Amino acid sequence: MKQSRIAPWIGVIFGAIYFLVPLIATFEFSLRMERGRYSFEAYRIVLGDPNFQASFGYSAFIAVCTIIVGVALVVPTAYVVQLKLPKLRPVIEFLTLLPLVIPAIVIVFGYLRMYNSSSWLPLTGSARGTDVLLTFSYVTLALPYMYRSVDTGLRAIDVRTLTEAAQSLGSSWPRILLTVILPNVRVAVLSGSFLTFAIVIGEFTMASLLNRPAFGPYLQLIGANRAYEPAALAIIAFAITWACMGLINLFGAMGQQTQRR
């Protein structure tokens, strides 16, 4: 069948323009801080800002906590569902999709009503408690992606044989999970983790409403008060997202190679 190749090219070129122009424009804008010449002055100021370092460090720390809690919650669940409780699968899958159904702002609104300082579990009463609540809120936010990723990973390996082999060698359940299952789904866990990191690092709504000094609210504050620094920050944020996605692709490719071997 003869088919013209002009239309597809036009489409792809249009798409490329739509996606590259804002990036180029942002980059160009971020260099314009000094009058009359291009410089990296905006980046120097942003990177040297103690608030940048503090908020970025805080968000990175919360992101790591989110990943640890998320993996600890999702891997055993997906494993048990796959191995022993396949009937529960629709229920669990529905629950993991709920964070897409309930908007983040509504979830955090619920937290503020349920866990405020005069409630039965006053998590928002202290800074540490709020950090825990923020971590948990990010776990729910990342749940659909983390679960999907780990579940796909578990389906690709023979969970039953691995488990029975480990059991016949006398492994306990925690040991099977930690030293047999987890290493076999590490690519899936890593992609879920990097995606979680990309989602959490610049998240604004939950951190702002829970009043924590995270990177997202910092970005918003700079955006409201400065001219050139926001553009530099946007480029930095894009680079972080790009790095996370690049690492996912890299690990994915490595995983495929090991499987083929």
Added chain:
Amino acid sequence: MTNSSITDTNFSTAAVRPRPISWSWLGVVPFLLFTLMFLLLPAANLIIGAFQDAAGNFTLQNIANLSQPTILRAYQMSIGISAASAFLGAVIGFALALAAVLGRLPRWVRPSLMTFSGVASQFAGVPLAFAFLATLGRTGLVTALLFNIFGINIYRYGFNLLSFSGLTLTYLYFQIPLMVLILTPALDGLKREWREASAILGASTWQYWRMIALPILWPSLLGAFMLLFANSFGAIATAYALTGSSLNIITILLYAQIRGDVLHDPNLGYALALGMILITGISNGIYIWLSSRTGRWIR
């Protein structure tokens, strides 16, 4: 795919064996507890609050109060922006996915597009607002280029980034890539044999698309539209960073309500949240239902 179906068969044959009482359900208890405490109960709490007055008695007054002009306009604006960005995102994303999958372009085009879509679909929130301000804001590069080269001042012609069209244009930056990501697997599922069979029977390209490809694809298309709609309906960070609180959309109104009770009625705030859950719930429900249906055809 073949790999997983093999494990599935092993799995079902092995599962027939009778087992002693199992404690395996203990493995899902932490997960169920977590979703109960941090997803279900908080949402239920708000929903109950929406049907209570300040003293805790049952009332429908909060729901009735949603018909205030500000609130109605906010819902309308949110639904409008979400529908526009989801529709345009779906159409353009579909066209791009089509070009990448069936356009016979060089081999490097498709993986580049997919990688880029992965990044761009996650590039949302506050930084996205900064990027569009630097591009199409009053001093943005594209605004300046259009003025310097063509002498067109887009702001003179009524364009405003801090408006319906501006926000829609900005949301498209993550909506289009999301559509590409969702639809590419569906397009891959169109079997070449179907096209060849229809061609042998004398169908034109148009007939193939109208009578075979689109009927198979439409659940994916509609489902993706619903997901895109809910995706932008619940978004706030981009809009807030772009417009402050000047644009009256539902998430910004709810944000202001949570921060400072601008409606002077906490229970009305819960009703506001209930309305949002209903709208995203319906659109995502349709998406989940449709995507479970498409699973039958597209493998």
